[in-house]
Amino acid sequence: MALIWVIEDKCTGCGLCVKKCPFGAIEIVEKVAVIDESKCTLCKACVETCRSEAIALSPEAEAMQEKPSVDLNAYRGVWIFAEQRNGRLSSVAYELLGVGRTLSDDLDVALTAVLFGSGMEEAAGALVARGADRVLWVDEPELRTFHDDSYAQVFEELIREEKPEIVLAGATAVGRSFIPKVAAKLETGLTADCTELAIDREKRLLVQTRPAFGGNIMATILCPNRRPQMATVRHKVMQEAEALEGRKGEIVRRKAKPESLLSRTSLIEFIEELEETINIVDADVIVSGGRGLGKPENFALIRELALVLEGAVGASRAAVDEGWIPYSHQVGQTGKTVSPKLYIACGISGAIQHLVGMRSSDVIVAINKDPEAPIFDVATFGIVGDLFEVVPALVRKLKG
Amino acid sequence: MNIVVCIKQVPGTAEVRIHSETHTLIRDGVESMVTVFTMGPPQAEAALREAVSYGVDEVVLVSDRALVGSDTLATAYAIAKGIAKIGAYDLILCGKQAIDGDTAQVGPEVAERLGIPFVAWVRKVEEVGDGKIRVQRMMDDGYEVIEMPLPALITVVKEINEPRLASLKGKLRAKKLEIPMWSAEDIGVEEDQVGLKGSPTQVMRIFSPEPRGAGERLEGEAEEVAQRLAERLKVMGFV
Numbered sequence A: 001m002a003l004i005w006v007i008e009d010k011c012t013g014c015g016l017c018v019k020k021c022p023f024g025a026i027e028i029v030e031k032v033a034v035i036d037e038s039k040c041t042l043c044k045a046c047v048e049t050c051r052s053e054a055i056a057l058s059p060e061a062e063a064m065q066e067k068p069s070v071d072l073n074a075y076r077g078v079w080i081f082a083e084q085r086n087g088r089l090s091s092v093a094y095e096l097l098g099v100g101r102t103l104s105d106d107l108d109v110a111l112t113a114v115l116f117g118s119g120m121e122e123a124a125g126a127l128v129a130r131g132a133d134r135v136l137w138v139d140e141p142e143l144r145t146f147h148d149d150s151y152a153q154v155f156e157e158l159i160r161e162e163k164p165e166i167v168l169a170g171a172t173a174v175g176r177s178f179i180p181k182v183a184a185k186l187e188t189g190l191t192a193d194c195t196e197l198a199i200d201r202e203k204r205l206l207v208q209t210r211p212a213f214g215g216n217i218m219a220t221i222l223c224p225n226r227r228p229q230m231a232t233v234r235h236k237v238m239q240e241a242e243a244l245e246g247r248k249g250e251i252v253r254r255k256a257k258p259e260s261l262l263s264r265t266s267l268i269e270f271i272e273e274l275e276e277t278i279n280i281v282d283a284d285v286i287v288s289g290g291r292g293l294g295k296p297e298n299f300a301l302i303r304e305l306a307l308v309l310e311g312a313v314g315a316s317r318a319a320v321d322e323g324w325i326p327y328s329h330q331v332g333q334t335g336k337t338v339s340p341k342l343y344i345a346c347g348i349s350g351a352i353q354h355l356v357g358m359r360s361s362d363v364i365v366a367i368n369k370d371p372e373a374p375i376f377d378v379a380t381f382g383i384v385g386d387l388f389e390v391v392p393a394l395v396r397k398l399k400g
Numbered sequence B: 001m002n003i004v005v006c007i008k009q010v011p012g013t014a015e016v017r018i019h020s021e022t023h024t025l026i027r028d029g030v031e032s033m034v035t036v037f038t039m040g041p042p043q044a045e046a047a048l049r050e051a052v053s054y055g056v057d058e059v060v061l062v063s064d065r066a067l068v069g070s071d072t073l074a075t076a077y078a079i080a081k082g083i084a085k086i087g088a089y090d091l092i093l094c095g096k097q098a099i100d101g102d103t104a105q106v107g108p109e110v111a112e113r114l115g116i117p118f119v120a121w122v123r124k125v126e127e128v129g130d131g132k133i134r135v136q137r138m139m140d141d142g143y144e145v146i147e148m149p150l151p152a153l154i155t156v157v158k159e160i161n162e163p164r165l166a167s168l169k170g171k172l173r174a175k176k177l178e179i180p181m182w183s184a185e186d187i188g189v190e191e192d193q194v195g196l197k198g199s200p201t202q203v204m205r206i207f208s209p210e211p212r213g214a215g216e217r218l219e220g221e222a223e224e225v226a227q228r229l230a231e232r233l234k235v236m237g238f239v
């Protein structure tokens, strides 16, 4: 028997469900909607959108919805993972404290920051000043360096022991690498790269929203029946928590089991890529160049503007594919996702795969000679013009 | 060496090529046997045929209604079961992320399920052999050189290689090849750990992103628009 079907007498063939279906599973064939079950995930988006109640789910499909497997009430508190690199806290930790504070106040529970590595006294203090009620600091020299094995193992053990209801980490190279392992160990849900988080107070649930399908849709995701509810959070989207002098909090210093600190990977060396001022993921200002630059030498223009604004240099995939600039500068779906305060796109058309990597920037400036370029749809300030004239002029005006 | 490559057929298959092709770099260095693995609807077979045309040795399709609706946890569980059924493997390659869901979670979760070491964001394989692999991992501020024992799983970024072209021989083989299709039962998954039932996360709502409010167009001579933009950026505190 089918799991989901269209009641043909009721279907008006309006096509609303076709538009709503995130999985492209519905087609209108001879004025009636037809659902391709091999593509359908039973998300029910179509059922909810249909005005004529023409889409039905079988009892079997309803029964396929998951049931609680743990005592949900045993889990309390909001945790954030305070990522550090070489002993320096990443600013994503402060952003997580910002959103974590709101969530924990809504739930009326404590906010805990989890910190790994030795010699982190100052960082622990900073986390308290910025809103952590408690810092769980695993003070082990092995944890100064990131390894998937040790980080996942130690984090899993802490979570099993203390049972937080929510665990957040930055959607950074580190967070998106080891947090999925933690979720798999705990067999719980994890939502990647969230741009919005809220609490449904009635149900005591974390409401997680993220872009998917190349940014064409936003999805709101829940983890109703397992704990903790876990999410990675896009860097630079959430407001950083402010430091408050004299704020009190508890710093709990912990040790890990020696066997939990073992890692199968060994770090041979780290090669920092300093060539273009700062890295784009942490930058507050990014100036990006695309195919419109025409040739590699013209990236000098982009660098100059970036320098004046103390920003980093980004690029479209077209520019990277041409070999004009290394891949580590690529912004977009197959590159890096960035969310700076200011993003300036020069000679970039604004393909959806580029937009998804930068559309959550606060201010977007587009410089493009084609007035129809889609980049203008997301631009706070759009300049229709030749970048070879506008960019140098802008550099002069900003300097002057 | 036995290498398994995990691919996903996504709407608009333009990119499948890159995912399925990530094995070439390694294959060209070592005598190896490459199996491409996918889980998806029966029509994902097309992606596997494409992979065969590029020269992979074996392909496996896992397809079953019971798996529909699986989130990353359930998907990773089923993929791990499928790979375990393939048997001996030294290296598993996954793309950094599938371009529809964009989660980047399935690779690390598969590694965890299989209990093998894992490195994400690999941009280069420096060396493989003698029971270990040395790779470059792209980080936000540079890259790390990392070594780990095999068997292992890596997720690779676009920079890993240039896809090779399909060969005529490959295309012919792709056309004729019988593609094995395994069911949920074949790979031995527990029924309550896959599909919607086995998926802790649930999609509650799907909506279009809010358009960013219509911006301001600055038009005129370059000097003039640059002046106006510079003023605005100054007011906003960027200078």
Ligand SMILES: Cc1cc2nc3c(=O)[nH]c(=O)nc-3n(C[C@H](O)[C@H](O)[C@H](O)COP(=O)(O)OP(=O)(O)OC[C@H]3O[C@@H](n4cnc5c(N)ncnc54)[C@H](O)[C@@H]3O)c2cc1C
Pocket (backbone or CB within 6 Å): A289, A290, A291, A292, A293, A315, A316, A317, A318, A319, A330, A331, A332, A333, A334, A335, A336, A346, A347, A348, A349, A350, A351, A352, A353, A354, A357, A367, A368, A369, A370, A373, A385, A386, A387, A388, B014, B015, B099
């Ligand atoms: C699966 C997939 C993943 C992808 N991932 C990414 C990704 O991560 N990042 C990414 O960027 N792209 C990605 N792409 C590619 C994307 O679709 C576009 O092809 C790419 O972004 C185009 O780059 P561009 O805007 O620089 O080039 P074009 O689209 O060629 O645009 C160049 C622009 O420059 C303008 N221009 C030319 N000369 C001048 C001048 N003198 N002054 C001002 N303007 C000028 C033109 O009007 C044009 O709008 C992906 C594509 C696919 C299929």
